Structure formats: C-alpha cells, structure tokens
Amino acid sequence: GEDVEQSLFLSVREGDSSVINCTYTDSSSTYLYWYKQEPGAGLQLLTYIFSNMDMKQDQRLTVLLNKKDKHLSLRIADTQTGDSAIYFCAESIGAGGGNKLTFGTGTQLKVEL
Amino acid sequence: DAGVIQSPRHEVTEMGQEVTLRCKPISGHDYLFWYRQTMMRGLELLIYFNNNVPIDDSGMPEDRFSAKMPNASFSTLKIQPSEPRDSAVYFCASSFDRGLNEQYFGPGTRLTVT
Numbered sequence: 192g193e194d195v196e197q198s199l200f201l202s203v204r205e206g207d208s209s210v211i212n213c214t215y216t217d218s219s220s221t222y223l224y225w226y227k228q229e230p231g232a233g234l235q236l237l238t239y240i241f242s243n244m245d246m247k248q249d250q251r252l253t254v255l256l257n258k259k260d261k262h263l264s265l266r267i268a269d270t271q272t273g274d275s276a277i278y279f280c281a282e283s284i285g286a287g288g289g290n291k292l293t294f295g296t297g298t299q300l301k302v303e304l
Numbered sequence: 305d306a307g308v309i310q311s312p313r314h315e316v317t318e319m320g321q322e323v324t325l326r327c328k329p330i331s332g333h334d335y336l337f338w339y340r341q342t343m344m345r346g347l348e349l350l351i352y353f354n355n356n357v358p359i360d361d362s363g364m365p366e367d368r369f370s371a372k373m374p375n376a377s378f379s380t381l382k383i384q385p386s387e388p389r390d391s392a393v394y395f396c397a398s399s400f401d402r403g404l405n406e407q408y409f410g411p412g413t414r415l416t417v418t
C-alpha cells in the first residue's frame with residue numbers, strides 16, 4: 192500500500208527554524224507537495240518540488256528532497272505565530288493515477304512565544 | 305473565482321437520518337475529490353471523479369455512503385442512514401488535469417451525528 196509518514200507534533204519558539212519531515216513510498220511520483228491547513232479551513236498548497244530537484248527555496252521555505260531515502264523535508268525559517276497549523280506532505284501516486292494524491296498524516300506545528 | 309464551495313458548513317443530525325453534503329468545484333477543473341478528516345484516521349480519500357465520472361470509490365467506507373456528480377459544476381455526498389461514527393469534517397477538492405495538479409480544497413462541512 193501507499194503510506195506517507197510524518198511525525199504528529201512539532202513545537203518551536205517564535206523566531207526559530209522549524210523542520211517538518213516526511214517519508215513517502217512511490218518512487219515514480221512526479222511532484223511532491225506541502226499543504227498547510229489552518230484551524231477551521233481546508234488544505235492549501237504551500238509549496239512543491241519536482242521529483243528531479245534536490246532543493247527548492249521560496250522565501251522562508253526550503254524544501255529538501257532525498258530520492259534515495261524517499262525523504263522530504265520542509266524548513267520554515269524565522270517561524271512566526273501565524274505559521275501555527277497542520278502541515279501535510281503529499282505525493283502523486285505515479286503513472287495512471289490521474290490527479291490523485293496520497294497525503295501524509297499531518298504534522299501539527301505549534302509556535303510558542 | 306470564488307474557489308471550491310461547500311454547503312452546509314455545519315450539519316448536526318440524529319443517527320439514522322439522511323445527510324447530503326454539496327460541493328461546487330472551481331469552473332473548468334477536471335477532477336473532483338471527496339475527503340473525510342478525523343482525529344483518529346487523519347485525511348482519507350473517499351472517492352474522486354474525472355469529467356463527472358467516478359474513477360475510484362475504494363475509499364467509501366460502506367454502502368451507506370454514495371456520491372454523484374450530475375454535471376461539471378455540482379457534486380453530492382450522501383450518507384443514509386447516518387451513524388455517530390460518521391462525525392467528521394468532509395472536504396471537497398478540485399484540480400486541473402495538467403501541470404502541477406494542485407488540488408484546491410473547499411472550507412469543509414463539519415458533520416456531527418448524535
């Protein structure tokens with residue numbers, strides 16, 4: 192089966208960096224994604240990385256991809272209270288899967304003052 | 305575009321009643337997805353459609369659940385009869401069939417079955 196795994200909780204202090212980790216299963220994934228879910232809202236795409244890339248930087252966000260280990264991480268620099276949310280990694284399920292994504296369990300990030 | 309629209313936002317019903325959740329995807333999107341989110345099971349894909357045709361309903365928990373997409377701008381998820389264990393937040397999402405395949409989520413319907 193397809194399991195995308197994440198740790199459930201992460202707590203950081205405001206101003207510190209946050210690193211959220213994910214392991215995925217499908218080596219044929221074209222894109223890997225990070226979605227953010229704020230309280231009471233649906234998921235929203237935060238950033239993504241194409242599978243032939245190792246790293247992508249987007250302002251305070253850095254995505255690292257280790258294809259050999261099927262490991263994806265999201266680093267948030269200078270974490271703010273507004274970053275408190277649940278973060279989901281997701282992978283496409285490979286050829287023939289259409290637009291179906293497999294989501295991880297989600298990591299709840301809590302930012303403390 | 306207003307984004308994915310779901311109704312109602314909140315639904316409280318008694319066990320045994322029929323519940324119908326509604327979704328309007330973003331205009332022009334080819335795919336529509338129904339998800340369920342609970343603390344215990346996380347985010348689960350229930351069913352998805354491509355061009356109004358159901359493609360994969362393997363996530364539908366049992367026969368009490370059914371979903372339809374009569375046209376490109378409307379889908380329903382029905383639970384009949386409802387049970388307390390169906391209490392969850394139900395999300396609808398839609399996406400284009402090209403490029404990044406980003407899924408756009410609606411705000412969700414919080415269902416409580418008493």
